[in-house]
Amino acid sequence: MNTIYKVISVVVICFTIFSCKQKETKAEEQGNTVVNEQPNIVLFLVDDMGWQDTSVPFWTEKTPFNERYITPNMERLAREGMKFTQAYATSVCSPTRVSLMTGMNAARHRVTNWTLKKDMLQPMEANHKKLKFPRWNVNGMSPTPDIENAVYVTPLPKLLQDAGYFTIHTGKAHFGAIGTPAEDPKNIGFDVNIAGHAAGAPESYLGIENFGNGKKGKEVWAVPGLEKYHGKDIFLTEALTKEAILAVDSAVVAKKPFFLYMAHYAVHTPLYADNRFEKKYLDAGLDPKEAKYASMVEGMDKSLGDIMDYLEKNNLDENTVILFMSDNGGLSVHARGGEPNTHNKPLNSGKGSAYEGGIREPMLVKWPNKVKPNTVTDKQVIIEDFYPTILDLAGVENYNAVQKIDGLSFKDVLKGESVKNTDRALFWHYPNEWGPSGPGIGASSTIRKGDWKLIYYHLDSRFELFNIAEDIGETTNLARSEKERLKALAEELGSYLRSVDAQMPSNKETDKQVPWPDAEIVINQIK
Template sequence: MKGYVLGCFIVGLLSFGCKDKVVPKDIDVPTTPNLVLFFVDDMGWQDTSVPFWSERTQYNELYQTPNMERLAKEGMKFTQAYSTAVCSPTRVSLMTGMNAARHRVTNWTLYKDKLQPMETNHKTLKFPEWNVNGLSPVEGVEKAVHATPLPQVLKEAGYVTIHSGKAHLGAIGTPGEDPLKLGFEINIAGHAAGAPGSYLGTENFGNGKEGRKVWAVPGLDKYYGKDIFLTEAITQEAKLAMDSALEKSKPFFLYMAHYAVHTPIMADSRFVQKYYDKGLDSTEAKYAALVEGMDKSLGDIMDYLDNKKISDNTIILFMSDNGGLSAVARGGEKHTHNKPLSSGKGSAHEGGIREPMLVKWPGKIKPNSVVDQQVIIEDFYPTILEMAGIKNYETVQKVDGVSFLPTLSGKSSGVTRPLFWHYPNEWGPSGPGIGASSSTRVGDWKFIYYYKDSSMELFNIKEDIGETRNLVKEQPEKARELAKILSDYLRNVEAQIPSRKDTGEQIAYPDEILNIYKS
């Protein structure tokens, strides 16, 4: 194995050149674990029968995710894990270790060089030229962040790198749209778009639909016309890819990135009837079936590892890319699908950014353990590389993430660092916490600043998880403290800030606004 890794590394240098390449050293090859990152799209904190709060809720009773329960019993549950409020920023942070304020892929990507219509048409704000082209593994792509992708580091360290499902990392016509250019050796169904044309094999997963070509899921031709759900198809392909890795006697990194549970909300016939029988409206029954189908995939992957007798040397990480959809396309009352959390996808409130997170590492993590350590999506980059035993590596980007390996081993210092979110964009729908904003969480306190009107919110999340009481007026000094922390960070990373359309002036930083009030 050691010889193979060295040979692979040398070949990589000869094939691609040394510029901006990762230089892994000190790899503990004999015990190198397999890595499975099970990544769900739009899955909310409450879309599971596993409670991530101090008590069970009606949603924990509604959804059936027995394999998440199984993973939680065998691993560690994180109750305060965060992503960003929409998909592409999270995915780029995952693949680069950078905070969104630094990488500037702050909204969802699709078309090259184009801002979203809801941004260009905004009545009062002019939005910055964010990196609409997403992630680029090479220099020179305009409006893209040049970075060393996570799978590239793992590939050069000897891993077989497998992408299965949704990519949504780069705009159409740019290198970042293709997972094979980002360090993945195998790409199953990944391309530029962030949603499937259809979940149904009988509809060829959207291929052939007039006017919907951009959303058609690629590379699954063998399933066309068959009665198979997309979640199942990419799971079957992922197992075949793992087979090929095992035949090479190499460790693998499986990025199991499901399109589920993103819209279009379609019925998975394997599970939907039970939810109809419970009396759920049609949309919510279909959504619950999407969730359960995702969970079956998790169980299938875990069963595969057990059957191949490699579970003991395989790490599984489970995470979602943003909060659960609630503002649009759902049944029932808007902004309530993640309660007790406020709001949902697209929001700076907890419902938009807090995620279900689980980690299993046999022999390293105490089974059935729970931690409230705060982690954020960019932390996965250094953590996964440390898990893989890659100690010395070089990246073209500055990595903002902090490894949570000490937390997994029970050695966390307990020190809480500020977490930051930056969304100088427009998502479209309206609702609590939705709109152009920047925010920070420091300990139990969370501060949000909205660019449209320079309004602010301050919450004590420990005492008010639902963000129902804005304490800016009651706790002005705490608001001022967090406003300065946030403003200093935005200045330090040169974060892009919206401007006023009428004057062209950049919107003030939150500490500047508070200083005006103070004076």
């Protein structure tokens, strides 16, 4: 009997080694090395969600907005994981999504504004009265090198797919313009694409409106691939969640680790009431537009809870990493109820702005048995850091990417270990026009280093300097009183922009390029 057990043990061990070797060999054939057991990874990305659009406080104190919104599952995720109080994206969507999928800063990948139509600048850029904007990568990202006006890259999901992951895209894509490869997430490494295409917003959130399908002249915005829900009383957020869980079921049956990119269209405009949640906000006397918005936030939170419940019910939670993030600051300049540019307070402004309200995001990470529950970090991270971090979490090493990676892994932060590059600078570059006018909105370049943040506006070569630790609302411009600090930051910003071959707009009157932030003519005007 003992002999039989020994034989069985040897067979099992040999089979296990053989299986691991098979996985490692496949990855090595793709130029990657996979180490250790691969966890499942859920990347939960919300569209246009502000730093304050949650009952989870990301500041030193609770605010009225934290009291307004009802997000119990974000609270649950925060209790079970780590809260990042200084997490950053870009101020508009496509640059963030391309940075996420490539590990590149927007200044380098040049997808610096939101994409849609192939080879076309946005109308507000073409018609700007004073600035002529560069030919940025209007076609987004591309997995092949033959697409003009696009950045050629090795996408994150492709590397995960090559490493043995079942890769699932759900919701908003917005990676490439209409008619380009990245319009379809399957072309950048996703095994499954649920409802993702070139557009960055839905025509409708309602199943009874077929999510916008059938509306003449609105075809570009109609959400694709959800025909089974057409005519039904279901909100888009719920439909996407149901389909995502079905896709994860397929991965579980196939016995493969999965990467679920849960990229909700919510809470992007158009504002629609999620009838499951709206009434309580109206009953509380909230502005009708804000009640719609709050209902969309709560519906998003329910989706997070449904996915967490699914993982627990199927005993997947202990080997699943969940990362929660937003793609830019909360919309505040238009379409909302109440006073514009106040919806992210204490942060200044909102989406489209270089101020904190446009770029600082709610971020949470749960990594069972690795991240200490209910912890908080003030370490600064930026959206391109997700690329190397997720590969790190997946155990993918020595990967071959055609692009230069700007992001740094924050795996050590998650594990509570000492962190390198504590004096690291963060950079934003937006040589573009978003459209609406508001605080901090417009073509600009920005650096944050330590507690200090410098914004350089391209239109009039003007600076704003803030100490974020002491002035989170960016109310006091210290450009004149801290000239030497301004000069040092301007030099670092200018050097960085030139090092990545960043684009700059030009002045229509003079036909000359806007000066770099460290140009002598710019620095000397500070008195």
